[in-house]
Amino acid sequence: xxxLSIIFILVLTSVSFSAKAYDFFAINNDGDTxxxxxxSSSYPYTVEVTNxxxxxxxxxxxxxxxxxxxxxxxxxxxxxxxxxxxxxSLTHITIPNSVTTIGNFAFSFCDSLNSISFGNAITxxxxxxxxxxxxxxxxxIPNSVxNIGYGAFQMCYSLSSIxIPNSVTxxxxxxxxxxxxxxxxxxxxSITKINDNTFGFCNSLSSIxIPNSVTxxxxYAFEGCSNLxxITIPNSVTxxxxxxxxxxxxxxxxxxxxxxxxxxxxxxNYNFPNTILFVPCGSVPLYQAAxxxxxxxxxxxxxxxxxxxxxxxxxxxxxxFNGLNIDSAGVYTQVISSMDGCDSIYYRxxxxxxxxxxxxxxxxxxxxxxxxxxxxxxxEIVDYYNVYRQGNQIGxxxxxxxxxxxxxxxxxxxxxxxxxxxxYKISAIDSCNNESSLSYQHKxxxxxxxxxxxxxxxxNWSPYQGILYSTYNIYRxxxxxxxxxxxxxxxxxxxxxxxxxxxxxxxxxxxxEILLNESCFPTKTYSSIRSNLVSNKNIGISDITNNELSIKxxxxxxxxxxxxxxxxxxxxxxxxxxxxxxxxxxxxLFNNEQGKLEIxxxxxxxxxxxxxxxxxxxxxxxxxxxx
Numbered sequence: 001x002x003x004l005s006i007i008f009i010l011v012l013t014s015v016s017f018s019a020k021a022y023d024f025f026a027i028n029n030d031g032d033t034x035x036x037x038x039x040s041s042s043y044p045y046t047v048e049v050t051n052x053x054x055x056x057x058x059x060x061x062x063x064x065x066x067x068x069x070x071x072x073x074x075x076x077x078x079x080x081x082x083x084x085x086x087x088x089s090l091t092h093i094t095i096p097n098s099v100t101t102i103g104n105f106a107f108s109f110c111d112s113l114n115s116i117s118f119g120n121a122i123t124x125x126x127x128x129x130x131x132x133x134x135x136x137x138x139x140x141i142p143n144s145v146x147n148i149g150y151g152a153f154q155m156c157y158s159l160s161s162i163x164i165p166n167s168v169t170x171x172x173x174x175x176x177x178x179x180x181x182x183x184x185x186x187x188x189x190s191i192t193k194i195n196d197n198t199f200g201f202c203n204s205l206s207s208i209x210i211p212n213s214v215t216x217x218x219x220y221a222f223e224g225c226s227n228l229x230x231i232t233i234p235n236s237v238t239x240x241x242x243x244x245x246x247x248x249x250x251x252x253x254x255x256x257x258x259x260x261x262x263x264x265x266x267x268x269n270y271n272f273p274n275t276i277l278f279v280p281c282g283s284v285p286l287y288q289a290a291x292x293x294x295x296x297x298x299x300x301x302x303x304x305x306x307x308x309x310x311x312x313x314x315x316x317x318x319x320x321f322n323g324l325n326i327d328s329a330g331v332y333t334q335v336i337s338s339m340d341g342c343d344s345i346y347y348r349x350x351x352x353x354x355x356x357x358x359x360x361x362x363x364x365x366x367x368x369x370x371x372x373x374x375x376x377x378x379x380e381i382v383d384y385y386n387v388y389r390q391g392n393q394i395g396x397x398x399x400x401x402x403x404x405x406x407x408x409x410x411x412x413x414x415x416x417x418x419x420x421x422x423x424y425k426i427s428a429i430d431s432c433n434n435e436s437s438l439s440y441q442h443k444x445x446x447x448x449x450x451x452x453x454x455x456x457x458x459x460n461w462s463p464y465q466g467i468l469y470s471t472y473n474i475y476r477x478x479x480x481x482x483x484x485x486x487x488x489x490x491x492x493x494x495x496x497x498x499x500x501x502x503x504x505x506x507x508x509x510x511x512x513e514i515l516l517n518e519s520c521f522p523t524k525t526y527s528s529i530r531s532n533l534v535s536n537k538n539i540g541i542s543d544i545t546n547n548e549l550s551i552k553x554x555x556x557x558x559x560x561x562x563x564x565x566x567x568x569x570x571x572x573x574x575x576x577x578x579x580x581x582x583x584x585x586x587x588x589l590f591n592n593e594q595g596k597l598e599i600x601x602x603x604x605x606x607x608x609x610x611x612x613x614x615x616x617x618x619x620x621x622x623x624x625x626x627x
Contacts, residue, residue, distance in 0.1 A: 092115050155177065221241065226247070376439075423465075442466030
């Protein structure tokens with residue numbers, strides 16, 4: 001209600017200034033017509049820029065330092081009340097060195113004004129002079145200015161920084177009220193009072209240092225500054241008004257004086273339990289005797305450096321630190337005093353309950369063994385992951401596996417992508433054994449083919465669900481070799497069918513691909529999502545092999561060792577042994593000249609494992625059973 005009532009009053013006031021009279025007009029160097037009132041008709045001749053019926057000023061305008069009328073050279077010494085009010089297309093204004101005052105509402109509601117070039121003779125900026133200049137971003141007040149009027153820059157929502165020079169002795173009420181983006185304020189050292197609501201609702205302001213010249217802080221001076229956490233109050237301040245810091249999250253107040261200012265409960269909005277009050281060593285009795293100061297967490301040495309600690313706690317457990325035992329979330333303070341009674345160290349502990357983050361599946365693709373591989377982005381604070389697959393009913397998800405935190409994928413060896421599409425979700429378990437919510441689902445593609453007329457083959461597939469994509473790539477192979485799989489077409493991502501006209505005769509097979517914008521995980525190349533492989537012959541993927549390689553794995557099953565024999569390998573390859581959770585438990589380097597590799601499995605658990613042979617040309621997997 002406060003903000004609405006303020007705007008209403010200001011609008012009524014501006015209407016009362018709406019006189020349009022002028023003594024003469026002149027065209028400046030940029031071709032703009034400016035209107036003037038004569039303020040002195042005898043030497044020295046002076047005029048002020050005045051308001052007109054026109055609000056059509058656009059882009060930038062430069063006010064001249066002098067203007068000639070009826071052969072008299074007038075000095076332009078002020079910008080009058082309402083002179084450019086509501087000039088909503090004005091972007092820049094240049095004020096000459098001859099101007100000493102800027103009147104009330106002179107540039108108010110100039111919505112496009114983003115910069116000001118002040119002259120070096122201005123001594124006074126009037127009330128609401130730049131009110132609601134919503135695109136003004138930064139401000140340097142010239143050294144000549146003494147007074148800044150009521151509401152001069154209020155509701156300049158984009159204003160992020162101001163520099164107020166030492167020449168300024170007074171700033172009016174609400175001068176920077178509701179400057180929502182204001183982050184930096186440099187106050188000169190001649191200001192004696194920060195008036196009522198001067199910086200109220202400056203919601204981006206996080207800290208302020210009050211200069212030594214200030215003796216009082218007015219009512220609600222910093223009210224509603226929702227990010228103000230730190231303030232330094234000098235020994236010159238003797239009074240702080242009601243609600244000066246009302247509704248602010250102050251956690252650090254440095255008071256340099258040994259004589260406490262007069263305050264009331266509303267000054268700090270009853271925020272004492274979360275507020276550290278820094279005072280000079282030896283002044284504690286004075287502050288504890290003062291009204292309500294003993295409700296603060298008092299630190300008796302303003303110069304000590306705080307140590308901030310962020311920590312997680314499981315619900316129902318205890319966090320211990322330096323003799324402090326905490327069993328619930330919150331913000332805690334611990335002070336350590338030196339032998340002379342002055343504090344030397346303090347800790348600020350922000351304790352929060354651990355919550356397992358909801359993980360995200362990156363992709364689900366079909367691997368070379370025709371099984372679905374689920375890939376996700378790993379999180380360091382997770383202990384392990386649960387992998388779920390949709391069951392026989394919509395919304396029913398069955399736990400497939402529990403996977404270690406350092407895993408990034410899981411191969412669903414029980415899946416058969418040739419039969420249907422699958423839907424997967426995952427969850428994360430944290431160190432407190434909290435399970436997160438299930439992730440957003442990912443649904444695989446399912447590709448089928450049927451023969452059209454002659455050698456035309458119709459491809460149909462269910463769309464992939466879980467990521468955004470714009471295109472599909474279509475691949476076709478011939479014969480019984482995976483090396484013959486070649487790209488044939490790219491189509492829009494909103495299609496789910498394609499007809500291959502006049503396909504080659506004989507055995508052919510197809511696969512659909514979605515290219516990712518970037519790799520799914522930086523330590524392993526997952527650059528695309530592949531569908532199941534389909535063929536026009538009644539064969540499975542295991543029948544489509546690399547004809548150039550001969551691979552034998554024996555004995556298999558085994559409980560001791562197995563021999564990997566490869567013939568036809570053209571370059572060295574990595575040999576990777578995976579467990580059913582997709583974790584690599586053995587790695588070897590196979591030289592293309594060695595022919596055989598002995599793999600010892602005596603110390604691994606019984607079960608089914610995948611042995612992958614991979615290099616730049618080949619990517620082949622065999623199952624190994626350890627019994």
